[in-house]
Amino acid sequence: YRKPLFEKMEIKREYxxxxxxxxxxxxxxxxxxxxxxxxxxxxxxxxxxxSQEEVFKMNLNGYDNLAEExxxxxxxxxxxxxxxxSVPLTYMGFGGYLNPFTNEAQVNDLLPMxxxxxxxxxxxxxxxxxxxxxxxNFIGVLATVKxxxxxxxxxxxxxxxxxxxxxxxxxxxxxxxVLKKQVNPGILKNYxxxxxxxxxxxxFIDEGxxxxxxxxxxxxxxxxxxxSYSKFIDLMINYYKTRQL
Numbered sequence: 001y002r003k004p005l006f007e008k009m010e011i012k013r014e015y016x017x018x019x020x021x022x023x024x025x026x027x028x029x030x031x032x033x034x035x036x037x038x039x040x041x042x043x044x045x046x047x048x049x050x051s052q053e054e055v056f057k058m059n060l061n062g063y064d065n066l067a068e069e070x071x072x073x074x075x076x077x078x079x080x081x082x083x084x085x086s087v088p089l090t091y092m093g094f095g096g097y098l099n100p101f102t103n104e105a106q107v108n109d110l111l112p113m114x115x116x117x118x119x120x121x122x123x124x125x126x127x128x129x130x131x132x133x134x135x136x137n138f139i140g141v142l143a144t145v146k147x148x149x150x151x152x153x154x155x156x157x158x159x160x161x162x163x164x165x166x167x168x169x170x171x172x173x174x175x176x177x178v179l180k181k182q183v184n185p186g187i188l189k190n191y192x193x194x195x196x197x198x199x200x201x202x203x204f205i206d207e208g209x210x211x212x213x214x215x216x217x218x219x220x221x222x223x224x225x226x227x228s229y230s231k232f233i234d235l236m237i238n239y240y241k242t243r244q245l
Contacts, residue, residue: 050114062147
């Protein structure tokens with residue numbers, strides 16, 4: 001029930017297809033740029049070089065940088081760990097959760113590592129008092145792309161780009177295919193890595209838990225339910241209308 005971020009940050013929620021297209025194109029250029037800076041080869045996927053314990057500590061850099069511009073995103077005490085329930089979490093289709101008793105961020109340690117910083121940053125956003133899933137996705141992206149480390153920036157940009165491409169695949173298959181051809185093959189290989197990972201755990205179980213969690217979110221003032229995860233794109237589009245990626 002806290003004041004929504006779009007009000008707090010004075011950014012719009014609505015966007016047009018033209019806004020989405022322009023933002024997706026900017027994201028493709030930026031994500032391609034970061035991927036190539038790391039690999040020096042547009043066809044090579046990102047192989048993440050840090051351990052999960054290092055990720056938790058290094059995520060603080062992004063939050064510190066973010067808090068310089070927006071002090072209400074300040075993350076003070078590191079309390080993030082790998083979940084002991086990573087296997088059932090994966091079967092349920094989740095990347096992590098916030099322990100309601102200890103306020104510890106619990107992250108699924110089976111996830112592809114290129115996306116691990118983003119997932120951890122999302123759960124850390126819950127820790128500093130944001131309940132909305134779309135807001136935590138938004139904060140998680142900002143905290144990773146503002147990290148000084150290129151691998152962390154890639155985690156954030158590639159996450160946001162994947163959602164934008166997913167929206168276009170749903171809205172307009174022709175535009176999606178045109179956009180996809182502009183994405184470096186190495187990035188698409190990382191997306192395939194994620195797809196292959198989730199596919200091997202794809203069962204009726206995750207559909208059931210997503211239905212339950214959808215109902216939980218709706219009963220807790222998140223009327224979009226599971227769809228709220230993708231609603232962060234409207235915040236991203238309007239936030240970056242006046243900023244460089």
